[in-house]
Amino acid sequence: MCLPVIVPYAFVAHVGRLEAGAYVLKVSDQWESKAYKFRVARRASNKPGDANGDGKLDVADTVRILGYLFSQGEPPACLNLADVNDDGKLDLSDAIAILSYLFAHGRPPAAPVQCESAYDCLGRPWPIFCMGRWDCVCGECRMQCDMETCGDGYCDPDNGETVANCADCKTPSCRPVCLYAGTYSEGWYDVCGDIREVPALIRYALCAGCVPECRACGSKSEGWYDPCSGEVIKWTACDCRCK
Numbered sequence: 140m141c142l143p144v145i146v147p148y149a150f151v152a153h154v155g156r157l158e159a160g161a162y163v164l165k166v167s168d169q170w171e172s173k174a175y176k177f178r179v180a181r182r183a184s185n186k187p188g189d190a191n192g193d194g195k196l197d198v199a200d201t202v203r204i205l206g207y208l209f210s211q212g213e214p215p216a217c218l219n220l221a222d223v224n225d226d227g228k229l230d231l232s233d234a235i236a237i238l239s240y241l242f243a244h245g246r247p248p249a250a251p252v253q254c255e256s257a258y259d260c261l262g263r264p265w266p267i268f269c270m271g272r273w274d275c276v277c278g279e280c281r282m283q284c285d286m287e288t289c290g291d292g293y294c295d296p297d298n299g300e301t302v303a304n305c306a307d308c309k310t311p312s313c314r315p316v317c318l319y320a321g322t323y324s325e326g327w328y329d330v331c332g333d334i335r336e337v338p339a340l341i342r343y344a345l346c347a348g349c350v351p352e353c354r355a356c357g358s359k360s361e362g363w364y365d366p367c368s369g370e371v372i373k374w375t376a377c378d379c380r381c382k
Contacts, residue, residue: 185255185278188223188237188248192216204234217277225249252278312375315363317346327372341373353377
C-alpha cells in the first residue's frame with residue numbers, strides 16, 4: 140500500500156521595502172495555516188544632530204534630547220550623533236546648540252561622522268578573521284561578520300550558515316517514517332531512496348502515530364527524535380525547520 144508522506148519544504152517571501160513597524164506574515168497550505176510575527180527596525184540615521192533618527196535636523200531632535208534628560212524619555216537613536224557640540228557628553232548644551240543652529244545662525248552640529256553609507260567604509264583595514272561586510276551605523280563604520288562561526292564544525296542556521304555557504308552544513312537527511320505498525324517489523328524507515336527499493340530500516344520501535352522532529356540543531360546531538368518517547372531515531376544533519 141502507499142502511505143502518505145508529508146515532504147518538508149521551504150519558500151522565500153519577497154516583501155520589498157517595508158517601513159519601520161510590526162508585521163504579520165500569514166502562510167497557508169492544504170494542511171495547515173500559520174502566522175509569523177516580525178518587526179522591521181528603523182535604520183539609524185547618520186546625520187549629526189539627528190537625535191530622533193528620522194533623517195533630518197529640526198526641533199523634534201531638541202525635544203528628544205530634553206525628554207531623555209529630564210522626563211525619562213527614550214534615549215536618542217544615536218548618542219554620538221546627539222552630542223552636537225562634540226564635548227563627549229549629552230546635556231542641555233546640545234539641545235541649545237541645535238536651536239542656535241536652526242534659528243540663530245549658530246554653528247552646525249560638530250558630532251563626528253565617519254560615513255554616510257557603507258560605501259564610505261570601503262578600503263579600511265579588516266582586522267578580524269571572518270567573512271563579512273562594512274555597514275555604516277550612527278555615522279560609524281562597523282564590521283559585520285556574516286559567517287562568524289563557519290568552520291567551527293557546527294551548522295548554525297540562525298547566523299546564516301547554509302549548505303551553500305558553509306562546509307559545516309550538510310544536506311538535510313530524509314525525515315524517517317513509521318511503517319508496518321502492529322507487526323513485528325514496526326519501526327522507523329528511510330523512504331527517500333529509490334521508490335522501487337524496499338524502505339531501509341533505521342531501527343525497530345513502537346512508533347505508530349508519532350511524527351519525527353529535528354532537534355538539537357547545530358550541536359553534536361542534532362538528529363531526528365521520536366516525540367512520543369523522546370528517544371533519538373537517528374543522529375544526523377536534519378532540517379531544523381521541520382518541527
